Amino acid sequence: MRTTVGIVGGGPAGLLLARLLRRSGIDCVVLESRDRAYVEQRQRAGILEQGAADILRECGAGERMDREGLVHDGIELRFARRSHRIDFPSLTGGRRVMVYAQTEVVKDLIRLHLEDGTPLLFEATATAITGIDADRPVIHFVHEGREKTLTCEYVVGCDGFHGITREAIRGAITTYEHVYPYSWLGILADVPPSCDELIYAHSERGFALHSMRGRTVSRLYLQVPNGSGVDEWPDDRIWDELDARFAIDGDWKLERGPITSKAVLPMRSFVTEPMRHRRVFLAGDAAHIVPPTGAKGLNLALGDVAVLARAFIYLHTTGSSELLDAYSDTRLRRVWRAEHFSYFMTTTLHLGPEQTPFQTRLQLAQLERIVTSRAAAAELAENYTGLPLY
Ligand code: FAD
Ligand code: DHB
Known part of the structure; x- marks a missing residue:
């Protein structure tokens, strides 16, 4: 098999990236190791930032979210037996969040991909990536009991914290961690x-x-x-x-x-620098982890692939790799800000x-x-x- 962008992992990052690329006519294949039911039921995050909700809307995946999601204008902080409200719109020039579970985002994106005929392979486990130093990286994977290969122009590892893509470029990255x-x-x-x-x-x-x-x-x-x-x-x-x-x-x-x-x-904080080596990119939990207290993990993952998709689309339409080359630095600025916020929320609220x-x-x-x-x-x-x- 051959494709332009080989995506390892069909969690929220991989599914949204594929949606954004396909809508701009960029060919991609998603390999997901688990079956559809497992991916759709895995309980995780519940809060979408306004920007993340906007990205889902813009790519046609926001209809059920807007019908069933709950818009929240603030949170309550409790301490010393008292309750205090933080009002978001009045403090941020009108920004809010959406309560809509990650399971639902994933279900919506999978349904759209199956309707559109996206090559989204479940129970397809990537085992290795070779050719990283050549022009055409190859993802090796096991599907339906057989060993197969996917030859790509680019590989994006959206395979979460325990995936194989970060391991494949281990020699070219530095990691920072706090448990x-x-x-x-x-x-x-x-x-x-x-x-x-x-x-x-x-x-x-x-x-x-x-x-x-x-x-x-x-x-x-x-x-x-x-x-x-x-x-x-x-x-x-x-x-x-x-x-x-x-x-x-x-x-x-x-x-x-x-x-x-x-x-x-x-609970862990973890950052990979840079988020790219040659034609292999990392996005979402494959690249960074935050403790959940600030509700940032899912939002960072969606933000990564929105920026990465825009860079691929720019390359596709102009021939320039300028945005792809800026991807890692652009995202690491946001990632470290979110790391700090999540650490701050966690260490301020836990004993x-x-x-x-x-x-x-x-x-x-x-x-x-x-x-x-x-x-x-x-x-x-x-x-x-x-x-x-x-
Ligand atoms: P993932 O959702 O991890 O998706 C990665 C995908 O890659 C998975 O579907 C996996 O099956 C697949 N994969 C892995 N290896 C391979 C392989 N070799 N081949 C093919 N596919 C592969 N964030 C919050 O903000 N609030 C929360 O309450 C919260 N709770 C969480 C609870 C748990 C248990 C975890 C793990 C995370 C939680 N998070 C939470 C974080 C948030 O859910 C993640 O940041 C988000 O899932 C990141 O999306 P992703 O697509 O990058 O990674
Ligand atoms: C949820 C999880 C979080 O970590 C958080 O900060 C807010 C909400 C949730 O799962 O709903």
């Missing part, structure tokens, strides 16, 4: 959310987040020690702990319901295992600053709703 001393226990529950907007809670017992998947399903997270297993967390213990961490002086009640999924997620009362006081002073200073609140709101792509 956090806590994890998240994430649950889905069949109960209407107990809030209109997301709640990020700092408490003496650790961090908690109340999010949602539409009007009838709640998504909640608890900070837990590294190495925790879901077996240690029977349903009642989860609800009791959430109750304790969200508690405020005043009227508020967390509604409980049947828990339908539980998972423990490790480290060795945390001293002094450090907790500093966190509370920072949170107090955010809710009493317009400038500090605007800094949070601008980062949360998303900075411009360029």
